[in-house]
Amino acid sequence: MIRKMQTEDCEAVCELAQKSFPDAWSLRQFQELFRYETNYYVVAEAGDAICGFAGMSVSVDTADIMNIAVAEAYRRRGIGGQLLRSLMEEAMAHGCTQLMLEVRESNQPARMLYRHYGFEEIAIRKHYYRQPQEHGIVMRLIL
Numbered sequence: 001m002i003r004k005m006q007t008e009d010c011e012a013v014c015e016l017a018q019k020s021f022p023d024a025w026s027l028r029q030f031q032e033l034f035r036y037e038t039n040y041y042v043v044a045e046a047g048d049a050i051c052g053f054a055g056m057s058v059s060v061d062t063a064d065i066m067n068i069a070v071a072e073a074y075r076r077r078g079i080g081g082q083l084l085r086s087l088m089e090e091a092m093a094h095g096c097t098q099l100m101l102e103v104r105e106s107n108q109p110a111r112m113l114y115r116h117y118g119f120e121e122i123a124i125r126k127h128y129y130r131q132p133q134e135h136g137i138v139m140r141l142i143l
Contacts, residue, residue: 002086005041005053007034012050013043020069022131042086044070044079054083056091056099063091065101068110080113088117092143099143102136104129114139 005013010030017024033039033055040063041055052070056063065087070079091099102125103110111121119139128136 001045002042002082003045005033005043005055007031009043009050009053013041013053016050016053016069016071017067019071021067023129025067039066040087040090042083044074044083046074052079052083054087056087058091058094058096061095061097063087063094063096063099065099075109080110081117084113084117088141088143097143099141101139102128103139105135105137111137111139114141117141 010027014025014027014030017030033041036057038058039055040058041053043050044052051074052068054065054068056065065084068080068083068087070083088099099119101114101119103114105124115121119141121137122140123138125136125138127133
């Protein structure tokens with residue numbers, strides 16, 4: 001089940017982020033997401049556990065996807081696609097005309113997911129990621 005993220009989800013989301021990303025956000029950064037109306041985050045639940053999350057920031061006609069993560073045990077079950085579709089729907093509801101994101105150059109599963117949903121690779125950000133240092137691929141979806 002996909003639902004809007006609540007403040008009480010921050011610890012579980014932070015834990016999942018730390019297992020998924022070498023440069024994951026802190027608990028405080030996740031808690032501060034709720035201070036801004038431009039942020040939209042959702043979680044995926046399996047039973048009582050959070051098994052995925054995704055979020056974006058909306059600015060005028062563009063939404064920037066900030067994070068998408070699915071717990072390793074739940075990958076390849078369509079959860080990432082459900083999270084992504086939820087963000088796409090919310091972006092359209094806000095009148096956005098495009099979605100943007102950066103993904104690690106080596107993250108082929110994520111790049112394939114985004115391409116499946118119509119995203120195009122439009123640029124490379126040299127040395128965008130740290131730990132380890134890696135290029136970021138900028139992707140865009142016209143809504």
